[in-house]
Amino acid sequence: MLKQFFITCSGADTDILESCSKGEQNKYAGIGATVFFTAVMAFIASSYALYTVFDNIFTSIFFGFIWGLLIFNLDRFIVSTIKKRDSFSHELLQATPRIILAIIIAIVISKPLELKIFQKEIDQVLLEEKNQMTLDNKEQIALQYTPVIEKLNNEITGLKREVSDKEAEVNDLYDTYISEAEGTAGTFKLGKGPVYKEKREKHDASLQELQQLREANAQKIQDRETQIATLSSEYSEKVNNTQPVIDGFDGLMARINALGKLPWLPSFFIFLLFLAIETSPIIAKLLSPRGEYDHKLEDQESAVKTWVAQKEDQRKQVLATDVVINDKVYQDISEEEELYTYKREKARSMMQLQADAFYEHQKRNL
Known part of the structure; x- marks a missing residue:
């Protein structure tokens, strides 16, 4: 079987x-x-x-x-x-x-x-590609957030520097009125005179401005740090959302491409x-x-081919004979007087009808 x-x-x-x-x-x-x-x-x-x-x-x-x-x-x-x-x-x-x-x-x-x-070699290639894609993905996403975060960090640094500069100014005023009281600078007179009071008042006013500046800048710094935290959270969320796409990068085409690198x-x-x-x-x-099968198959096909050729030749002979017979029949009929007289009468009737129709048509036109 x-x-x-x-x-x-x-x-x-x-x-x-x-x-x-x-x-x-x-x-x-x-x-x-x-x-x-x-x-x-x-x-x-x-x-x-x-x-x-x-x-x-x-x-x-x-x-x-x-x-x-x-x-x-x-x-x-x-x-x-x-x-x-x-x-x-x-x-x-x-x-x-x-x-x-x-x-x-x-x-x-x-x-x-x-x-x-x-498979193992392809998995290694895909792992390397996924790692590189993860790094590239993070860098591409970071391009959307890094400029804004850097700008906010620069603003925070500027606000802190502003407070530091003000603190330095207050410290300088403090040293100035202390030196005036001790008589080591300014008028070089020991004691708290009018000049001392003037410098003390200037220091106190600057110190008050420093306190206000600290409070205002602290609020601004907090707002910017909140924005940075929000942007960092969005960045992390976008990275986490796109990572499954990279992790799923192991389809048929990816594996064929990885195979091409081997x-x-x-x-x-x-x-x-x-x-x-x-x-x-x-x-x-x-x-x-x-072999034997091929010879027998060729013999069978040849027999069929010969039989078909014979039938085709017979049909051609039948057709040729029929044409000759038909030609002879029509030749004999064409010589009969009775058929000639009959067709002559029909032709005359046809021509009369055509003449009458033409006459009626011309009469209507006139």
Whole structure:
């Protein structure tokens, strides 16, 4: 039963093959097995590729099965249509479209296997890319907030400097009126005279201004620090919201791109392996010697071709004979006097009717 199944897979005419030797049957069973297992490999590879896309095992198996059937039907059709003749170049020409298609299919179905084989290396490449993307993402988001935060920090620094400058001014006034009281500066008179009072009043006024400035700038600094905290919170929230997108950067296209960054030689050999698998049904048919089945198939096709040619020739002869007979019949009829008289009367009646109609038409116009 298994042998019969593989023969069916080969696309051979089972009626003709049953009359052939066991060796010939085994040859086509081997070709059919190659067609079948090529479709199985296509099913496995395409199912894995689709699983990386849909992330659903049932959907992947379903569409992978459809793809396997497509490859099976295509290989079976191509193998069955390659006729073993005396010209190898003619057979190769028949197989050329399938070989080109096999290259395309090999590229498509070899990639999923490469992704599985080099999964750890691809994960490492993706990890490095994700880390770099995280840093780039933070820098890009920071560009939206850093200028504003820096501006606020500069304003806070300016407000603090303003208070420091005022404090220095108050301290200088304090030293001035103390020195005046001690007689070490100013008028150089010991005691609290009018000049001392004037400088003391100036210091006290400046000290009051310092207190007001501290309170006002403290409120401004607090407002700006609140804005900075809000912006920092928004920055952190935006980074957290965009991070899942980066973490999910491991789809099929991302993995294929990561695979492209790995050394090409191992991937190339895997591609050659699948190319060999995909072209194996065609190669098996091309390399197989012309056997008993091929001779019988050619004999059957030749018999049908001869029979069709005979029927076509007979139809041509019948048509030619019928034309000759019809010409002779019409020639004999044309010489009959009775037919001539009848057609002459009909023609005269027709011309009379035309003349009457023309006369009536002209009469109406006048």
